[in-house]
Amino acid sequence: MRTPIANKGQAFTHEERKVLKLRGLLPEAVTSIELETKRAMVQLRRKSTPLEKYIFLQGMQDTNEDVYYRMLIENTAELMPIVYTPTVGEACQEFSHIYRQTPRGLYISINDIGNVRLPAITCLSVAEILDNWPEKDIRAIVFTDGERILGLGDQGVNGMGIPIGKLALYT
Template sequence: MSLSHTASKEVDLNDPKQLALHKLYRPERVTPREKGYDLLKNPRLNKGMAFSLYERHYLGIHGLLPPAFMTEEQQAYRVMKKLREQPDDLARYVQLDELQDRTEKLFYRVLCDNIKELMPIVYTPTVGLACQKFGAIYRHPKGLYITINDNSISKIHQILCNWPYSSVQAIVVTDGERILGLGDLGAYGMGIPVGKLALYVALGGIQPQWCLPVVIDKLLDDPFYIGLRRRRVRGPEYELLLDNFMKAATKRFGRDTLIQFEDFAFENAYTLLDRYKNEYCVFNDDIQ
């Protein structure tokens, strides 16, 4: 059963931008495990109203969608129209977040086609406000959370195995201590690796399932705080947690997996980069 998400226009493979889009939207032959309502809840497979009549019957979703058909281009136009009607950038961020939870291909179609307009929404500066409000706007998990309570290679490896995709090639990890100059936001910093990886996909043309956002959580006063409620760990215990994460990540996904350190405190950023740069595939764009 072919669920094609490709754009219909011809692709000039000599054009780097079109080639990146082609890689993102290339035809995929998918045999979904889910059918019916469960399929519509899977953002990797859901095409919204772009499912053909044949697909709707075959996949058991006929009648679960409105009877009209709408191309991906039409749906993208509708999304942008609604985005531009929102009162502020945080509302636009929340709408895009909801879209990504619902239909990932449409999210990236909208982002790729409107990258200049939407990059400040998906990433800086709006993502900083989104991180500050993360507890209030949190809807659906998008990455992995590792805490000091998981401080062993076996426990961290088990968490990494809970991620549904084994083909991860790029990890963006933060401990949330220095989020865009806003200070220590802890687990609220998840918005940073999520946003950075969205740009990897939209601008780098890599596949979403190759990306994994991770927070090493160690704020306590916010009643909506979604992380571990204890003071930040420092010293040897913190170093051991990072050592165990690096070993578990490469055990799970391989030593060629890119691991990007994002928004660590400067003293930790330099220490960690120096510690791991000759042993793992790592970089830190805050200091390099």
């Protein structure tokens, strides 16, 4: 349940719950992924601002990727303006306030290029940083330097919302 790629919420069958030791951690009823998606859309639509909807969607991506991507596929016209422009601009401006602990990108600084040694700190090389990414089956990469984000100017690390949004579009 703590792995977004494998989590199915209440859609885990009774047998899966037994094998994965999930009994007691979920309500008894088994639901379909379709119902999980409909429930999530109801929750999303109760949010009053596009930024609140963006934050909700990020939380869904962090907990149940099946439902997250089903939401995007089944409600593309409604959700694309939230996942990407125009909402992603506001999300970038607020990124440091809404950042969640689930990594959705790698941060490589000028100090990470090569094997830079700083006083009392040894920085990893870029290759070592890339090896830190938990997924090994990588099919798309989006880079940004955080400059000129949607005409908002240099957003620095807060510009990470752009690659996150683009990868949601590409997936």
